[in-house]
Amino acid sequence: MTQTETDNLAKLILRLTLGILILLHGIAKLRSGVSGIEGMLAGHGLPAFIAYGVYIGEVLAPILLIIGYYARVGAALIVVNMLFALFLVHSDEFFQLGGNGGWALELQGMFLFTALALAISGPGRMSLNNR
Template identity: 45%
Template sequence: MSASCLSSINNCLNKPDFSRLLLRLSLGGLLLFHGWHKMMSGIGPIQGMLAAHGMPAFIGYGVYVGEVVAPILIILGVLCRLSALMVIGTMLVAWLLAGIGNTFHVDAVGAWAIESMAFYTLMSLVLLFQGAGRYSLAKNDAWR
């Protein structure tokens, strides 16, 4: 392939704002399933884990912020960096409470045992540094 052909392909596919939209929809949409599950089944198990570690059970309500509010804001493109930080914090707490013992393990099908936590954390880090992009409901850059 010639350099001009490669340049044409690269120019055609260089869509950073569209890729940010895909990132937001993927991260927010997939994480929202976890939040929906907690809204339907409750957070009793999380509160139990917190209490077992000597922390107040009411802190468990923070999962609604990290798995419902933040994903919705991320999907909409509003306060994305702040929401990404909330997701990172939620994943850190989830790892400390439920995943730390599995950090160096694989599951029955060969996946990293904390793969989903790592996935959400890394996607949030990318969003933290990239921001929402142009395709956002927030018209003011400060709110993206």
């Protein structure tokens, strides 16, 4: 395989992994609703309707990543979604370690920075439109 082919394969693996893992969170929100998120937003003085943005960040955006259609946009939406999650849900854990010594937010950090890397690098050739 050439360097270009391996780069494109690596981007496909990143897109599929991030897309599937975030989509599973979105499916859970489709089943249970966003009332808990509405309460968190209200607690921070933000309008409750913003909670419905989670469907964009955890359903639409991962689908865009998985199929490689406007994948940079999908990745950027996940970045925004993860920033909201970090600040609304996990802000008290920023400087904590987990039970095994790793950062308490390592999964959220991995989601955030993987999405950022894909937003910067693009989806690779194994996508519908290379955006």
